[in-house]
Amino acid sequence: MSGSESSSLPALIAQLASTNPDERAEAAELLCRAGTAAVAATLPLVEACGDDDSRVREWAVAALEELGPPPAEIIDHLTEIAAGPEPLSAYWAATLLGRAGRDAAAAVPALATCVASAEDMAVRERAAWALGKIGPAALSAREALQQAVAQGKDARLARLATEALAAIGG
Amino acid sequence: MAKQPDSPPLAAMVPSAPAPPGQSMPGRWLAGVALLLIALGSVGAQAQAPAGPPPLAPAGAPAAKPWDAVLIASFNIQVFGESKIAKPQVVNVLTQVVRNFDVVAIQEVRAKSDGIIPQFVKAINADGSRYHYVIGPRLGRTVSKEQYTFIYDTNRIEVDATSIGTVPNPGDRLHRPPLHTRFRTRINPPQMAFTFWLVDIHTDPDEVPQEIDALADVFSSMLTLRPDEDDVIVLGDLNAGPPQFGRFKKMPNAGWAISNATTNTHRTKTYDNLIFDKTTTREYLGRSGVLDLQSTYGLTLDQALQVSDHNPVWAAFYPCEAQNLPGLQATTGIALAPR
Structure with a gap:
């Protein structure tokens, strides 16, 4: 070979x-x-x-x-990509931010925006999942997650948002 | 939509099976008495020079499989697509792997082309083997999609063509809902055949606990899907070992083939398994294993990783339904080897 x-x-x-x-x-x-x-x-x-x-x-x-989990020094770059226009890159950026857990707390506002308005449903779902992985440090994303639950347009997004809210607490 | 390509003509039933290598005549006779009615064949085992590139290990004609056991395997062939099928030495190893088994559940077919699996099966059959396949639809939430496929030896296994499908996925709990297909062994008389569902799965590594529990629900549903079928084998890349089996561990009768062995090529993780109900699938012979690509085919770690980051896992089952023959025990030694 x-x-x-x-x-x-x-x-x-x-x-x-x-x-x-x-x-x-x-x-x-x-x-x-x-x-x-x-x-x-x-x-x-x-x-x-x-x-x-x-x-x-x-x-x-x-x-x-x-x-x-990604290296801490690329969290900011991943945050930019998660909010960017390329769906598969955004999906994986959100995934890696979720794997970083609380170390990705700085990405919470961008991820909340993804949950609310990303065009690609897989990105919205993965962003909700990532917020749950970040946990209590994602408290500022509660409103976006609650809206995702309330809208109920996508069962998976609603479930992931519900699970994220439980993980965030407060 | 899952599909089975045009089926090959069914092979003729075989009235007797050859003695396995290394088995004495008395041993063969006793096995023959125990399995008087079984005619699990090896019609396709004529000696033919293998076509294609030279093998990594002596291959020759396919060795006879054990005639008193059905060997079912799972193999995640990482990113099995255009790049991998274009590497003759990789394909050579993959074909040898498949020829060890009666059915192989494959995960991670990732290709734009629909021709990868037909091309692969043609390579498997280049030595006179008679394998065929079932393939599922492209699945995944992003543009990166995967397909499941079952590749099976038509000399020994039949597919119920009406049984092929993707498991319903309410609530979208599974990233890639499993492909299910019902198989039966080719024995005479056919009403004694071991019939079974195979449920092929590759879980999402980032949502393992949730997906394992969803898979346990699938398993429970499949057990009662048909009144005439109580054998359900969930197999695939679970991205989890038995300690992470969640709801499966709460099922008193759930059993799994791989417990204390690593299944990735780096030999560090247990990801792949076969799960079944110990009380209904009494056909399980208690024999299972991991086919280590490196040691079996004499590969370096990097060469093995070119084949896949997973090793195949397998389990042996009796070819008759358990209620037909009490006191099951395989008489044939099972030795997996380059073929």
Whole structure:
């Protein structure tokens, strides 16, 4: 089998920005295979979820599934992406913020906005889930979550918002 | 919508089965007496040179499977799509894995093309095997979708074509609701066949406790779905080991095949399993395991990770319904190997 797996993390991160989709797909796959060792590539992988090439997106998603909580220094960047226009990147940014738990407290206003008005329902749902994971530090999101419950347009969103409110307490 | 492609013609019933490798004639005779009516076959086991790239380990003709056990496996083939199917050495390992088993429940088919699984099954059958498949719809809440598929040996297993479907998902509790299909062993007489539901699942790693409980509800529902079927096997990548089995652990009769073994390729986590009701699925022979990709196929960790970040898990079941034959015990040794 191929022995091209020895590329360093910085080199793979750079390759993820290549203009060649085959090279980007290979980089995403190798980062996925690196498992939790690729945590330094979290942000580029979230951005790669918006790639035009489906292979890049799928490997980026697979990599992010395994990565665990994000480094604290990228919380602000993830918050920006969660509020951004690319649905799959926003979904994964919200997921990672949720994994960060109370360390993502600074993201609460952006996540509350996502719950209230993100165009993509999966992003709204994941934002509600993330607020629940942040817990009591997400107290300022109560109104957005209560509205999501009251609207009841989406059963899953209403359930996740209800669970988040229970986790936030107050 | 879940579907079964055009089915191959059913293989002829086989009047007898070969002695498993290493089994003596007296042993074979005793097994034959115990299973007098069973004719679980291995019609497709003619010696043929495997096509395609050279194998990683000696393959040759497919070795005979145990004739007194049905081997059911689950395998998360991480991001099984265009990139992976284009790697001959990876496909070679994957085909060898599947040929060990009678049915393999696969998770994480992630491809734009509908041709990945047909291409894969063609590679499996390149040695004369006669596998076929059932595939579910693309599932997922984002543009990143996954499909479930069952790949099964038509020499030994049949599918109830009317049984294929995606489990209802009220309240959207499961990110990727399971694919269910009812199978039966090909034995003579057919009314003695072991019939069973397989329920293929890949849970969302970020919502494991909720999804495990939802899956337990699915399991309970499936047990009573048909009055003529009491065997339900939930199998897949649960992203959880038995300590995290939630509502399943409150079911006094729920049992699982993998308890004290890791199932990921890094050998650090127990994610994959087969769950069933111990009192109704008495066909379970108490034999199960994890097929370690590295050690079985002589791969480095990185080579194994090119195949998947999960190892296949499997369990052995008796090919007859338990009520037909008391005192079940497999007589054949089960040794999984490169094929």
